[in-house]
Amino acid sequence: MFSLQTIFGQGNQFYTLLEEAAAAGHESAKALHAMLKAADREPALSAFKLARQRERTASEKISQALVNSFITPIEREDIEALGSALYKIPKQIEKFADRYSLATQHLGHIDFAPRAAMLEQASGVVVEMVKTLRSMKLEPMKELNDKLRAIENEADRLMLELYRDIYSGKLDHLQMFLLKEFFEILEKAIDRCREAGVVAYEIVLKNS
Template structure:
């Protein structure tokens, strides 16, 4: 019978790869915040593509490690679920960045930066939650989960405020549709962070 030390020792690779995925997701949100803080600059998309590539590499390594490993520190389904949730964060962020680079000339006066800041903070909490999986500390994970919920609620409030611009009367139908699309993409990115945090929290609940 394998000891817990043996199981967790052999599982270090999974924790390291999940860390890589979470950090890549966080880096994509940092890049988005930087882009939206300086809307006058021509947006560069390389940082988003690089973060997405790093996330994809980590996801592929996790999938291969699951095939190669007989023992995992937590259930395989949980590892797959968390890897999948993390993968969706930079994917959604890159989607926003690509569209913003094309349409920013039609978004004058719309300040997305405060919402992007909340997204960056949420992704940072996800990084901490993934790191905490090594320790399976329920109390610490609960604190992080509560922080993530507060950030999600605040981000939702800020995004709701943006809807005032839609109904301000100064936008034509095309601009209103465009703005609504950006709201939805950004809101989904924040939701992706929340989903990843929920998976991490549930893993600790299951194993505590």
């Protein structure tokens, strides 16, 4: 027979691994913001590789723990869904960094830092949401969900401003292409944060 200590111990294992995965995404977002607000904007891809590796390690441990554990603190499908959503955050950020390193010479006039700051904020909220799973308290999770939604709405507003710049006629074709591509990658990264937040919020809704 499983003791309560064993059950809670297994629960802590999953929560800890999910928190590690969320933290990896936040580290990646912080690295991106730091890079884009630096004077030289010189890509240092090692920071993104390390964050992705940390997330991969957490993801692999989650998958293995699901195989080995008879009892989980929340439904297995929810753990898998949240783990998958968290996995996509640093992956999307690394995609931006990799492509940015190839096109730096064409992007010196474009300021990505404000959007990267919003991505850092969004990934930070996701970290707090994942931590809140331990208590399964609805009100704090709802506040965080509302905060994440507000960040997403502001990102959408900034995207409209972007399209005004694209259609202004002041940019050449290459600038238009790069501006659209890189801002859409950032927008999708924020969407990935929002998706992870929705999963976390729905888990608390079901279990509170």
